[in-house]
Structures are given as structure tokens and as C-alpha cells.
Amino acid sequence: MTWKKLLIPLASVPVILLLAYGFWTDPKAIPSPLVQKAAPDFRLAGFDGKELSLAGLKGMPVVLNFWASWCYPACHDEAPLLESTWRKYKDQGLMVVGVDIQDKEPNAREFIKRFNFTFPNGPDPGSKVSIDYGVYGVPETFFIDRQGRIAYKHVGALSPVLMEEQVQALLKGR
Amino acid sequence: MNRHASRARNRAGVWTTGFLATGLLGLACLLPGFARAADPADLEDRVREIASEIRCVVCQNLSVADSPSDLAKEMRNLVRELVQQGKSPKEIQDYFVSRYGEFVLLSPPKRGFNLLVWVLPFLAIGVGAGGVYLVVRRWTESSATGRPPVDPAYAERVRRELEGREGR
Numbered sequence: 001m002t003w004k005k006l007l008i009p010l011a012s013v014p015v016i017l018l019l020a021y022g023f024w025t026d027p028k029a030i031p032s033p034l035v036q037k038a039a040p041d042f043r044l045a046g047f048d049g050k051e052l053s054l055a056g057l058k059g060m061p062v063v064l065n066f067w068a069s070w071c072y073p074a075c076h077d078e079a080p081l082l083e084s085t086w087r088k089y090k091d092q093g094l095m096v097v098g099v100d101i102q103d104k105e106p107n108a109r110e111f112i113k114r115f116n117f118t119f120p121n122g123p124d125p126g127s128k129v130s131i132d133y134g135v136y137g138v139p140e141t142f143f144i145d146r147q148g149r150i151a152y153k154h155v156g157a158l159s160p161v162l163m164e165e166q167v168q169a170l171l172k173g174r
Numbered sequence: 175m176n177r178h179a180s181r182a183r184n185r186a187g188v189w190t191t192g193f194l195a196t197g198l199l200g201l202a203c204l205l206p207g208f209a210r211a212a213d214p215a216d217l218e219d220r221v222r223e224i225a226s227e228i229r230c231v232v233c234q235n236l237s238v239a240d241s242p243s244d245l246a247k248e249m250r251n252l253v254r255e256l257v258q259q260g261k262s263p264k265e266i267q268d269y270f271v272s273r274y275g276e277f278v279l280l281s282p283p284k285r286g287f288n289l290l291v292w293v294l295p296f297l298a299i300g301v302g303a304g305g306v307y308l309v310v311r312r313w314t315e316s317s318a319t320g321r322p323p324v325d326p327a328y329a330e331r332v333r334r335e336l337e338g339r340e341g342r
Contacts, residue, residue, distance in 0.1 A: 031275065032275065033275045102248075126251060
């Protein structure tokens with residue numbers, strides 16, 4: 001008789017565990033399978049007319065940022081930080097690269113002018129680079145180490161603290 | 175000598191015609207295959223089939239085939255390009271999984287922890303059906319034994335009261 005009384009509470013245990021698992025996991029946090037893997041190579045025809053490829057940046061730590069002029073406010077918020085980081089660390093060998101996705105060229109050029117971007121930026125026709133990097137939306141930033149591995153991926157606008165932390169880690173890595 | 179030569183020529187003619195016929199027949203058999211591969215409608219069907227299994231990553235539960243979003247359109251174009259390069263549906267799916275993780279597949283693969291998703295509903299239906307069977311059996315058993323037994327003390331009281339009414 002007693003086992004019958006225990007049956008209902010016992011049966012509810014797996015259900016509660018399943019619900020608890022569901023409540024404790026963030027459905028929006030989808031880990032990228034690319035982190036700690038080799039960064040896919042890409043080619044960009046820069047807005048400045050120069051060609052750029054990841055293979056050409058071998059041995060350099062790279063901050064690869066995906067943005068769009070229509071991405072407001074996140075991309076607008078982090079734009080000055082990207083430029084200031086580039087100016088601060090370019091002499092130490094850091095590379096900052098911007099990939100402009102699903103944008104109109106005049107708007108993109110306007111954005112570059114507005115934030116005084118001096119680091120290389122290029123459009124991504126056909127979203128080829130974006131899909132190759134598993135990009136969901138903008139902004140997304142990949143921190144690529146000297147070995148060409150993706151050390152960290154950040155979704156959303158960058159904060160100065162996070163940027164500093166990640167760039168320092170990249171520069172320290174041999 | 176002359177007759178011999180003409181017979182040989184005839185035989186050669188028969189052979190040539192035979193070869194030609196066989197060749198044409200073979201070509202005729204192959205043609206639908208070529209037509210199929212080159213048919214743009216067929217290519218679109220294959221692209222749609224593959225794209226319908228890939229999740230549009232900027233939508234809520236929509237496939238790349240059904241979403242009107244820009245990124246989904248670009249993903250469809252990429253699927254088409256990969257099909258044209260001769261990649262198999264599995265290779266194309268693997269490419270998207272390597273970039274976005276298994277989340278990009280609309281139906282989870284039937285292995286590991288994901289198996290629960292496929293097995294649990296059927297298990298639940300099985301357990302539910304078993305429960306219903308047991309309950310129904312208990313009902314039919316109790317109704318088959320007829321009226322439930324009456325408390326003798328209660329029966330005695332009813333009998334006495336009836337006697338009292340008749341005696342009045």
C-alpha cells in the first residue's frame with residue numbers, strides 16, 4: 001500500500017527536474033561551436049578600396065566586429081569604443097576589422113564617417129562571412145588570437161571593461 | 175569476290191545500325207536524368223527540401239525556406255550554391271551545424287539526450303493507455319460482480335422498519 005502512496009511524488013521528481021533544467025538554462029544563450037576553433041578565413045573588399053583577408057593577418061590578434069548602420073542603438077553605442085581600441089593598440093600589433101552586414105552602401109559609408117572609423121571595414125555581400133561565422137545578428141564580436149583561433153565571442157554591444165579584458169588576453173597570448 | 179565484299183559491307187551496315195540504335199536507346203534512357211539535373215524547378219525543390227530543415231536563426235521557429243528575412247534569403251542562396259557545387263544534403267546540414275550548432279536544425283537529431291524528445295511522447299502515451307486499461311478493467315470487474323454487498327446491520331434495520339410499517 002505504501003509504495004502506491006509514494007508513486008505520485010516519485011513520478012513527479014523527473015518532471016520537476018526537467019522543468020528546473022528548463023528554467024535554469026537561458027534559451028537565448030546558444031554557445032557558438034566556433035569558439036576555441038580555427039577562425040574561418042574571409043576576404044573583404046574594404047570600403048577604402050583595399051582587399052583584406054584573415055590569412056593576410058597571420059600572427060596578429062584580431063578583433064572582428066559585425067555591424068550595420070541600421071543597428072541602433074547597440075552598434076552606435078560600441079562604435080567609438082572600437083575606434084579608440086584600434087588607436088590605442090594598433091602599435092602593439094592589434095588588428096580591428098569591421099564587417100558591415102545587410103546594409104546599404106551609402107548608409108554604411110555615412111556610419112564610418114560619423115564615427116571616424118580608421119580601421120578597415122568592408123561589406124559582406126550575400127552575408128557569406130556572417131554565415132561562415134555563425135552570426136545571428138548585429139553587433140557580434142569575435143576575438144581571434146595570434147594562432148588564428150576564436151578565443152571569445154561576444155553578442156551585443158561591447159563594454160569598455162570586456163573589451164580591455166579580451167584585448168589584453170589576446171596581446172598576452174604568444 | 176565482289177559478292178563476298180558486298181556481303182561484308184552489308185554485315186558492317188547491320189552492325190553500324192545496331193550500334194547506332196543501342197547508342198540512341200542508351201542516350202534516350204540517360205536524357206531524362208540530364209533533364210532532371212538541369213531543370214531549374216528541380217533544383218529549387220531540392221533547395222527548398224534542405225532549407226526547410228534549417229532554422230532561420232533570426233526568427234521564432236521558422237525554417238530558412240519559409241522565412242522572409244534577409245538572412246534567411248542569403249542562407250537559401252548559399253544552400254542553392256552548395257547544391258550546385260554538388261554537395262549532398264547531409265554535407266550542407268553539417269556545414270550549418272558547424273557554424274551555428276545543432277540549434278540550427280529544426281528537428282533535433284535522433285541521438286544522445288535528444289532521443290528523449292523522440293521517445294518520451296510515445297512512452298507517455300503507452301503509460302497513459304496502460305493506466306486507462308487498468309482503470310476500465312477495475313470498473314468492469316466491480317460492475318460484473320453485481321450489487322455491492324450490503325452491511326448486514328443496515329439490512330436488518332431496513333427489514334425491521336418495514337415490518338413495523340406493515341404491522342401498523
